[in-house]
Amino acid sequence: MTTLVDFSRKPTNEPVKGEFLLQSLPLLEIKNLSISSFGTKKKEDIKLVKNINLSIKPGEMLGLVGESGSGKSLTACALLGLLPKSLKVTEGQIKFHGRELINLSEKDMRRLRGNEIAYIFQNYQGSFTPFIKIGKQLIEALRSHQKISKQDAKKKALLWLERVKLPANQVFSSYPHQLSGGQLQRAALAAALMFQPLLIVADEPTTALDVLTSETILDLLVDLQKEYNCAVLLISHNLNHVLKRTDSIAVMYGGQIVEKGLTNEIRKNPFHPYTKLLLQARPVLSRVVPEKLVVIPGEPGLVAKEGCAFAHRCPKSFIKCSILPKMKSVGDSHWIACHAKDSEADDTNASSKKCF
């Protein structure tokens, strides 16, 4: 398969021969990925991300949702080889554009970062070095990946600042602290998109912004993503953002993916109890808002050590939940990892087996 696609070529806007095939091949494929923290000496290693599988196609926007500590950001860090020294990928593969990312040398990784995989931070204040002007940082970034002159780099940086709807000349010669949060996040977006990367990892890009600003910034991201046909991995807590914009969703709980599939599919008929509760816990303004929203029982971060991570908090859990459920298809591009689904089918009295 790999012989059919020239991986050294960056995608352009014009349709090319074989584009159709490239479209159907996943751009990023995470297979059976596990991340563990090193136990000191005799302590056991703690598995933080457990055997997850994900794939993103070129031009697709995948939303990764889940509560804090469910391993979303860790997965993104593993993707870029930025895991802290105490954590390590213990199993699995990350295949990006035909290349294996785990065990990639630091030099090759550096070429990849920014150029082919861009990363947008949650904390917009942190995306730029505080004492260097924005323009200089953009030029420096451009020149570290591409062989272009300073003038060309400046032109390109200005163009991109304009494209994210900023007053380019003014922003170009300001320091990060002179800009507002929204402006900075736009500038960060420009810095990420400047290289026309194949994949953008947006790690909660709008958490620190207000509702309207985050809407406009995400709209901008979606527009530019469509224009340049790059894939986006959108990590977010905000279900509304994710449901509104993504093509597909993966829901994570306690380091496992519990449900994944096309966004429309999941919005209409979620199968996993966690997804169901999440969707019900969200006020929908087009309908009558109930007096009390649904509450997921238990405290956040309560993760079962064996079996299904959600078992302790799940209203439907039963004995079988102590065995790790496998991902299985429940419809057209829709997978869940839950035992309750099978037992509903073959045993209507599943609730009588409840043990928690």
Add this chain to the structure above:
Amino acid sequence: MRFFYAFFKKTYLTVMKMKNWSPAALLGLILLITIVMITAIGPFFLPNNPYMVNMAERLSSPSLTYPFGTDHMGRCIFSRIVIGSQATLGITVLVITTVILIGIPIGLVSGYIGGRLDSIVMRMADGLIALPEFILAIAIAGFLGPSLTNLMISVVLVKWISYTRVVRGIVLSEREKEYVLAARVGGCPTWKIITRHLLPQIISPVLVLATLDVGKVILIISSLSFLGLGAQPPAPEWGAMLSDGRPYFQTIPELMIYPGMAIIIVVLSCNLIGESLRDKLDSKSI
């Protein structure tokens, strides 16, 4: 080069905002500028040849020909102090520059890269810092043999540690910040992160440390010279002059008072400036 440019720019900018300076710091600055001026142009206006031995005029009291009198060899003390300032200040500047040039890169690399390299460098530093720096400097200078070059080497070997530790400490806290991560994610090579993104952060603390250290280094150099490990006679050096005047302290204390005063004034002015800089640049950790 970039670092030195930024270093001098920062110094210049801080000096330019003089109206906010405290009177003490202003006094220190004026004293230091005067001394530097004397060092620079004084040797052209010497009343006497500082090396000329005139046994007939030995130990004479101050007069018009000899403003500060003469020493035990009949040499003009005033001329010797002016010439000696070149040795003392020159060596000090050289030592501080070398120490900055050695300490900063080691601290940056060891702090940013960390791991085993960091452990080795820091254990070495711990070992060196466990001994009083003056004693260590005496030991090294004594081991290498008395000369100005060896004196400089011994002071540099003793002094680089504190710079490395300060730089490493700052780098350790800065490298965890998100802008460094952002630079890494943007594909910035390690050396560029160190030079562009981390180096500017350490200018202010190093500037303060350097000004405060000027006084200490002058003291160490003078002390070592006093002990006979530094400048060799007949070279005029303040510490060596103190040493020369010691036998006559009971009868003619001026022989020790003039070079001693010179040392005190330089050290005092450097400390006044250093403390005020520390308050201004708000680096409380030093």
